Amino acid sequence: MGAPETEADPAVLEPAVVDWLAIDWGTSNLRAWAMTGAGEVLACRASEKGMGRLAPGEYPGVLSELIRGWTPRDPGRPLPVLICGMAGARQGWCEAPYLPVPTAPLGTGAVTPPDAPAGLAVRILPGLCQRAPRDEVMRGEETQIAGALARDPGFDGTICLPGTHCKWASVAGGAVTGFQSFLTGELFELLATRSVLRHGLAGAGEDPAAFDAAFGAAVGESLAEPGALPAGLFGIRAAGLLDGLAPDAGAGRLSGLLIGSELAACRPRWQDRPLVVIGAGRLSDLYAAALARAGAAEPKRLHATEATLAGLRAARALMELE
Incomplete structure (x- = not known):
């Protein structure tokens, strides 16, 4: 369903005659699609040269x-x-600027870099920001939200975008009315690889069933008592020392405690609300499972690549009208 995740070999790049190019330039990776005027994908390429590896020039x-x-x-x-x-x-x-919510996910504010390569009309889309009840920013997710709305223009509910920094966006009348961000994915990575918990999680990945069982139980615990998260996290270390908690069960417990705490914190955004989960792979599956455990409405699922492409198509259509 998605574009290749490996870097393209310049020696074997396939040619194409295109009407426009769609680009998703993330922190870690870069993806490009050759597009027809009708929005069909002719070819796609990927690179590991994301923002985190590049200087502006x-x-x-x-x-x-x-x-x-x-x-x-x-x-x-x-x-x-x-x-x-x-x-x-x-x-x-x-x-590119941040557009304050409430606003349509796509709007004015695209910028043209002064050093764009000759022969290319480059436009970089703006992100979104929120100032109350707390400061929030997003960049890239707004295009995926636009893609979801392009598929379902009348959607009124919440869009969850799992990732390193998970976003929960409230949508009504074709606009993002507010959103909330969580460092859940980054916290998992830091705790699993740089904290004392790393000693008990080394080698995780061999027993998905143990992960899933521990994950579900931990989600339930966090939903019931979200304030106990810090103690629950240390309990993973203690269970490894005293009870021989297996690495996959420990990783599942860590993931479940964090995601469960996130769901508890943003309950008003998803409880009794129509839901869409935009993402790919295992992480989106975990969020869907956690939402089911919490009693949320079954979410619609949209692949992140499909949402990004749909959003870029919508942005292209808007710019053609300018």
């Missing part, structure tokens, strides 16, 4: 190399290139 060369061999159908006009994600961050290629 390196973006033009990386983009030019990745799209080499993709030529415009109309050689007399610059090839439109539409970019979402971290290329628009302050540390990225060219900072």
Whole structure:
């Protein structure tokens, strides 16, 4: 369903005659799709040269190399290139503004980097921000939300976007009315690899059934008593020392405690609300399972790549009207 996750080999890049290019430039990875005027994908490429690996001046060369061999159908006009994600961050290629909510997920504010490669009409999409009840920002997820709304324009509910920093966005009337972010994925990585818990989690990944059983139980515990999270986390270490808690069960317990605590904290956003979960792979499955355990309505599922492409198509259509 998604684009290749490995870096393209410049020696074997397939050619294509394209109408425009869709780009998702994340922190770790970069994906590019060659598009027809009707929004069909002709080809896709991926690279590991995300924002986290680049200095601002390196973006033009990386983009030019990745799209080499993709030529415009109309050689007399610059090839439109539409970019979402971290290329628009302050540390990225060219900072794009944050649009304050409530707002449609796609709007004015796209920027053109001054050093865009010759022959390319590059536009970088803005992110979204919130100032009350607390400061929040998102960059990239707004395009996926736009993709979900392009598929279901009348959706009124909550969109969950699992990831390193999970987002919960409230949507009504075609606009994002508010959102909340959680460092859950990053906390899991830090705790599993850099805290005292790492001693008991080494080697996890061999027993999915043990992970799932521990995950479900831990989600229930966090939902029932979210304030006990710090003690519950240390309990993983103690159970490894005293009871021989297996690495997969420990990892499942860690994941369940964190995601369960997240669900407890944002209960008003999902309880008795229509839900969409946008993501890919194991993490989205875990969020869906946790929501079921919490008694939430069964969410619709949308693959992250499909949502991103649908959002970039919608952004392209809006720009054609400008």
